[in-house]
Amino acid sequence: MNPSGAVARIRAALPDQQARRWFRAPGRVNLIGDHTDYSGGFVLPLAIDRSCALAVHSAENVRVRSLDARDVVEVPADGSAEPRSVRPAWGRYVAGVVRELATLGRPPAGMDAVVASDVPLGAGLASSAALEVACAVALSSLAEWDPGIPALAEACRVAEETATGVPCGIMDQLASLAGRIGHALLIDCRSLERRPVALPEALGILVVHSGVSRSLDASPYAERRRECEQLARELGVPSLRDATAEQVATHPLGRHVVSENMRVLAAAEALAQGDLRSLGSLVNASHASLANDFGVSTPELDALVHVLVDAGAYGARLTGAGFGGCIVAVCDMGAAEAIAELATARYRGRTRREPTPFLCRAMDGAGPLNAPFAS
Numbered sequence: 530m531n532p533s534g535a536v537a538r539i540r541a542a543l544p545d546q547q548a549r550r551w552f553r554a555p556g557r558v559n560l561i562g563d564h565t566d567y568s569g570g571f572v573l574p575l576a577i578d579r580s581c582a583l584a585v586h587s588a589e590n591v592r593v594r595s596l597d598a599r600d601v602v603e604v605p606a607d608g609s610a611e612p613r614s615v616r617p618a619w620g621r622y623v624a625g626v627v628r629e630l631a632t633l634g635r636p637p638a639g640m641d642a643v644v645a646s647d648v649p650l651g652a653g654l655a656s657s658a659a660l661e662v663a664c665a666v667a668l669s670s671l672a673e674w675d676p677g678i679p680a681l682a683e684a685c686r687v688a689e690e691t692a693t694g695v696p697c698g699i700m701d702q703l704a705s706l707a708g709r710i711g712h713a714l715l716i717d718c719r720s721l722e723r724r725p726v727a728l729p730e731a732l733g734i735l736v737v738h739s740g741v742s743r744s745l746d747a748s749p750y751a752e753r754r755r756e757c758e759q760l761a762r763e764l765g766v767p768s769l770r771d772a773t774a775e776q777v778a779t780h781p782l783g784r785h786v787v788s789e790n791m792r793v794l795a796a797a798e799a800l801a802q803g804d805l806r807s808l809g810s811l812v813n814a815s816h817a818s819l820a821n822d823f824g825v826s827t828p829e830l831d832a833l834v835h836v837l838v839d840a841g842a843y844g845a846r847l848t849g850a851g852f853g854g855c856i857v858a859v860c861d862m863g864a865a866e867a868i869a870e871l872a873t874a875r876y877r878g879r880t881r882r883e884p885t886p887f888l889c890r891a892m893d894g895a896g897p898l899n900a901p902f903a904s
């Protein structure tokens with residue numbers, strides 16, 4: 530893996546590189562706590578060492594050239610473009626951010642930007658949040674304006690929802706903005722309070738792509754969210770965060786949300802104690818709940834979880850929305866490579882899919898990139 534690949538590609542594509550300012554925003558992997566954020570619950574993600582990088586200089590409009598899409602998008606800096614009408618489609622994320630920041634009061638400073646990303650697309654690692662957040666921090670900085678992390682995260686979340694029509698939660702954007710090197714973030718998605726939880730040095734965090742990509746607008750994500758909101762109304766609580774285990778005992782979706790919130794809090798405690806076995810059991814229970822009660826796993830994700838635990842991981846689970854993409858496994862750092870090798874060989878044999886494993890490190894959240902020309 531080459532975490533600085535995006536920076537190197539931008540550098541190679543720019544003749545006038547010295548005149549630009551650089552920004553980056555990381556993807557995230559969620560250790561535990563999925564499909565809880567939009568019910569006001571708890572999540573435990575970390576910002577990873579794969580980022581979306583942006584090299585910019587001031588301009589009148591907002592013009593972004595993507596080295597990944599090999600395309601350009603240009604919109605007015607005052608947020609007057611309607612994001613849904615912007616082409617190419619990835620430009621809707623950019624236009625959504627420009628519009629939301631204008632609504633919050635950002636002065637209309639434009640930028641000419643070149644963007645490239647190392648966050649795999651359609652993998653459940655928040656590649657679109659990384660693009661939104663990278664644009665948001667660059668645009669805020671160029672306008673010498675700072676609305677604070679919660680407001681920026683919410684603006685980027687709304688931009689995502691506008692661009693895709695998918696009513697996503699706040700986890701991805703907040704993790705990309707607020708990540709802390711060497712830590713996971715325990716986030717209360719109702720208050721947006723964040724508590725960094727140190728990751729033990731012995732912990733290896735292995736991400737494996739199942740070889741099946743997914744897109745949320747083609748998934749039942751919105752339907753699950755609607756069902757959760759409907760159930761909260763039936764139970765007479767503001768959101769499923771407020772339901773008790775007794776109240777949801779016979780509702781699979783509610784059972785998942787309520788039990789997952791408890792697992793997230795227990796996992797943060799296990800991490801703090803350096804108790805990797807307990808962490809692994811919670812991670813396994815999370816996958817079972819997402820698969821059996823919430824219905825967002827796939828045969829490939831189930832197979833991947835199975836082979837990883839069989840190969841010696843303490844625990845493994847789908848990460849992000851599910852329906853394809855990646856799993857995250859927790860294991861001993863020293864055993865991670867051997868586990869990845871054994872498990873991916875077995876997975877390949879079982880599913881004929883090509884898995885991609887990588888070990889990830891927890892990094893700081895989005896911000897300026899200093900000295901990207903240093904080797």
Ligand code: GLA
Nearest residue numbers: 563564697698699700849850
């Ligand atoms: C996607 C959404 C998040 C969250 C996860 C599931 O990543 O963008 O808000 O709901 O799915 O936990």
